[in-house]
Amino acid sequence: xxxQLEAGxxxxxxxxxxxxxxxxxxxxxxxxxxxxxxxxxxKAENDGEVTYIVIINSTMIICGKxxxxxxxxCFVQMHMPFRVEGTQEALEKVxxxxxxxxRRTTFRLAAxxxxxxxxxQDICFNPxxxxxxxxxxxxxxxxxxxxxxxxxxxxxxxxxxxxxxxxKESTCATxxxxxxxxxxxxxxxxxxxxxxxxxxxxxxxxxxxxxxxxGKKAYLFALDIRESFxxxxxxxxxxxxxxxxxxxxxxxxxxxxxxx
Numbered sequence: 001x002x003x004q005l006e007a008g009x010x011x012x013x014x015x016x017x018x019x020x021x022x023x024x025x026x027x028x029x030x031x032x033x034x035x036x037x038x039x040x041x042x043k044a045e046n047d048g049e050v051t052y053i054v055i056i057n058s059t060m061i062i063c064g065k066x067x068x069x070x071x072x073x074c075f076v077q078m079h080m081p082f083r084v085e086g087t088q089e090a091l092e093k094v095x096x097x098x099x100x101x102x103r104r105t106t107f108r109l110a111a112x113x114x115x116x117x118x119x120x121q122d123i124c125f126n127p128x129x130x131x132x133x134x135x136x137x138x139x140x141x142x143x144x145x146x147x148x149x150x151x152x153x154x155x156x157x158x159x160x161x162x163x164x165x166x167x168k169e170s171t172c173a174t175x176x177x178x179x180x181x182x183x184x185x186x187x188x189x190x191x192x193x194x195x196x197x198x199x200x201x202x203x204x205x206x207x208x209x210x211x212x213x214x215g216k217k218a219y220l221f222a223l224d225i226r227e228s229f230x231x232x233x234x235x236x237x238x239x240x241x242x243x244x245x246x247x248x249x250x251x252x253x254x255x256x257x258x259x260x
Contacts, residue, residue: 002053002067002075005034005041015063016052017180020106020219021086022063024184025054027177031161038148044071051090055079057148062086069093076244082142084244091244101242105227107235109185109218115209118167118202127166129154135172139189167203170194183211183218201233208235 005011011029016022025041032039042053044067051064053075060081067075073095076084084094085104129150136143143149153174156162163175170191176184185207190200211218219238222230231237 002042002044023179027161031156031159058082060084062090065089099244100247103224105237106239107230108238109208110236111209111212115205118206122168124166132172136189171199171203181216183216185220
């Protein structure tokens with residue numbers, strides 16, 4: 001049975017730090033706790049197995065495989081998040097109308113001889129979030145509206161869960177979490193007028209070297225249409241998976257990364 005958690009003592013942090021989906025759930029828990037309606041935590045137990053689920057705005061993240069197939073499908077259908085991601089064995093159990101599978105590859109950021117070639121003076125370690133949103137909204141059609149994005153990002157940054165950086169005021173990236181020296185990099189985007197300049201490549205190479213010097217293992221996700229970009233940078237694909245995304249978005253988003 002999937003039940004909502006009202007108190008943090010019911011969350012086993014040692015289990016969550018074992019996987020990327022778990023660390024993402026843990027990062028949201030550390031940022032918000034269980035007291036917000038837009039960030040709700042759930043737990044399912046079955047035969048000694050435990051599954052944790054978070055619904056944060058329009059995304060559902062699942063960690064574990066204990067939830068019953070029919071119950072999990074009904075749970076997704078009831079909440080209808082825009083995207084469902086996490087443990088693949090759990091996602092295989094979800095059978096809901098109105099969703100498609102999108103391929104996604106996890107890349108490990110690998111440093112090379114050019115990793116720190118970018119001038120650190122071009123890196124802003126504490127940019128204005130309004131400037132970051134202006135870059136992101138051009139590259140992410142499904143980005144949360146400004147108010148939701150600003151509330152979430154500023155809250156996580158203030159609590160030390162996330163960091164946002166920019167390069168030459170044109171390219172941005174977010175360190176979604178840094179847990180046990182595992183870092184997830186997300187929301188990489190470049191202003192339209194600066195695309196083709198090599199800024200994203202230089203910035204990501206620098207970021208790979210910067211995090212490696214600190215002893216971090218850094219990863220990012222890429223839908224299949226972006227795989228070649230990260231391969232050319234020299235990043236290492238470590239796993240492939242799928243996520244579920246609603247099909248009632250724009251035509252471009254429906255076709256992007258669609259499984260055949």
